[in-house]
Amino acid sequence: MTNHNNRLLMRQNSWQSRFYTIRSNKMFELLVISIIIFSALVIGAKTYEIPEEVSHLITVLDWGITLFFLTEITIRFLAEENKKNFFKSGWNIFDTLIVVVSVIPIDNTDMALIGRLIRIFRVLRMVSIIPELRLLLNSLLKALPQLGYVLLLMFIIFYIYAAIGSTFFHDINKELWRDIAVSMLTLFRVMTFEDWTDVMYETMEVYPLSWAYFLSFIFFTAFAFLNMIIGIVVNVLEDERQKDRKKAREEKGEPTLMALQQQLDDIKQLLLKQEK
Numbered sequence: 001m002t003n004h005n006n007r008l009l010m011r012q013n014s015w016q017s018r019f020y021t022i023r024s025n026k027m028f029e030l031l032v033i034s035i036i037i038f039s040a041l042v043i044g045a046k047t048y049e050i051p052e053e054v055s056h057l058i059t060v061l062d063w064g065i066t067l068f069f070l071t072e073i074t075i076r077f078l079a080e081e082n083k084k085n086f087f088k089s090g091w092n093i094f095d096t097l098i099v100v101v102s103v104i105p106i107d108n109t110d111m112a113l114i115g116r117l118i119r120i121f122r123v124l125r126m127v128s129i130i131p132e133l134r135l136l137l138n139s140l141l142k143a144l145p146q147l148g149y150v151l152l153l154m155f156i157i158f159y160i161y162a163a164i165g166s167t168f169f170h171d172i173n174k175e176l177w178r179d180i181a182v183s184m185l186t187l188f189r190v191m192t193f194e195d196w197t198d199v200m201y202e203t204m205e206v207y208p209l210s211w212a213y214f215l216s217f218i219f220f221t222a223f224a225f226l227n228m229i230i231g232i233v234v235n236v237l238e239d240e241r242q243k244d245r246k247k248a249r250e251e252k253g254e255p256t257l258m259a260l261q262q263q264l265d266d267i268k269q270l271l272l273k274q275e276k
Contacts, residue, residue: 019079032072032129039065040123062119066102069122073099091128098122135244139237146232154225158184161217169203190214191221
């Protein structure tokens with residue numbers, strides 16, 4: 001009985017090793033990326049008016065893509081040495097949900113719209129496949145708490161300037177400065193440089209010094225706050241890259257800087273003891 005269990009375990013390990021080799025193969029990764037891009041093109045083709053024959057072909061291709069993704073996610077699951085660890089990754093859960101829901105035949109039901117949306121979200125699987133994209137998205141998510149304070153301060157500046165604009169420019173153009181909410185939308189237009197000079201020159205006909213209002217607002221929002229947001233995201237991204245490099249060195253067994261420093265300290269202690 002024990003020998004039978006050992007043979008069964010060895011066979012399972014052999015299959016797991018084969019699936020791991022397939023999953024780790026760069027050609028397999030490029031194939032998955034290519035299919036994701038092709039899936040995006042198929043989704044885009046559905047938005048055009050196309051002949052019925054082509055529409056039928058696209059439907060067949062769509063189901064072929066779904067079956068490929070089902071096979072791919074199965075390979076990734078079987079390649080995991082500990083199957084429970086597979087679902088510890090949020091990206092694996094996301095990929096599995098997208099694939100499983102895509103398999104459910106709901107195209108001709110009231111849930112057809114949801115089915116189309118799920119197929120659109122398959123394009124997001126590009127993020128879970130490419131490590132660099134995962135790094136960018138994770139960095140953006142980790143930067144959100146810090147960005148929240150910057151956005152709060154930006155909202156305060158928007159609110160103050162919108163209140164001033166609604167007070168002084170209301171009679172000049174009621175469509176742009178009717179109330180504080182509309183004024184904030186106008187200021188967003190100014191911040192994004194969408195014909196902002198037309199808005200400024202219109203107010204300057206009544207208030208010649210109103211240029212200071214617009215230029216100071218652009219300085220605070222488009223320059224200062226935008227650079228602050230970029231700086232926060234870049235810093236978090238660099239921290240995440242350093243963590244990935246450290247993790248890669250640890251997996252390779254390379255000594256860290258702290259370990260080398262500890263070794264140097266130990267050597268110094270030994271030399272001091274020998275001198276004594």
